[in-house]
Amino acid sequence: MLVERTAPDAAALQAELTDLLQLEHDALPAYSVAIMALHDARLREELRAHRADHERHVEDLSALIRARGGIPLRLPHMPTGLFKLAVQAAGAPGGDRAVLLAFVSNEWQSQEKYARHAARPHDPEVAALLRRHADDEARHYAWALDALEAMGCGTGTPVGRMTKAFARFHGSTADAVEAAGRVALETVVRTLRAA
Numbered sequence: 001m002l003v004e005r006t007a008p009d010a011a012a013l014q015a016e017l018t019d020l021l022q023l024e025h026d027a028l029p030a031y032s033v034a035i036m037a038l039h040d041a042r043l044r045e046e047l048r049a050h051r052a053d054h055e056r057h058v059e060d061l062s063a064l065i066r067a068r069g070g071i072p073l074r075l076p077h078m079p080t081g082l083f084k085l086a087v088q089a090a091g092a093p094g095g096d097r098a099v100l101l102a103f104v105s106n107e108w109q110s111q112e113k114y115a116r117h118a119a120r121p122h123d124p125e126v127a128a129l130l131r132r133h134a135d136d137e138a139r140h141y142a143w144a145l146d147a148l149e150a151m152g153c154g155t156g157t158p159v160g161r162m163t164k165a166f167a168r169f170h171g172s173t174a175d176a177v178e179a180a181g182r183v184a185l186e187t188v189v190r191t192l193r194a195a
Helices: 010-037 041-066 078-118 126-152 158-194
Strands: none
Touching: 010 041, 010 078, 010 126, 010 158, 041 078, 041 126, 078 126, 078 158
16 A cells, blocks of 8 residues: 655654754753853864754744745754754863763754755755754764764774664654654644644
8 A cells, every 4th residue: 555655744754843043052052051061172173064054944944934935943852952053062071072972962963863864855945944954953063073983982992882872862862752742732833723
């Protein structure tokens, strides 16, 4: 039996875009912590450029949410956004390598989540925006993996394997918590639209 995949309705789309906007608000403070903690100026500049991508994502998503009749939330996910910030802060005292290991742990979820959302059916405007953002996230993650490889703790090393395992656990747990929030938001949007 062939199941046709259709684009989300208005309430589901608002919840989906808001979830991604909250993901961006999770990332921005973690980026600030990472940038302040890095010693290598070249690494700091690269993360500043990546943070600028996230700032652009916030603007893009906020404009799209408004254009579709919603109100953009300028809040991180609760409580997962705080945990992501704590993970990044935990790497700060350990030097550049620890900062990037924490960064990869957080960035794994962002690139995975955007890839999933970009693969879903959407109207052309939403699809193009999500694909651009997913491409940015994949580039950020790949850069961090390359930087760690150059530092001797790439994915083939024990530290790299442990980091990947933690990133998957951390990201999958955050996804589950954030999915519950997305369902709740979708329910609220449907209720308000019906009133």
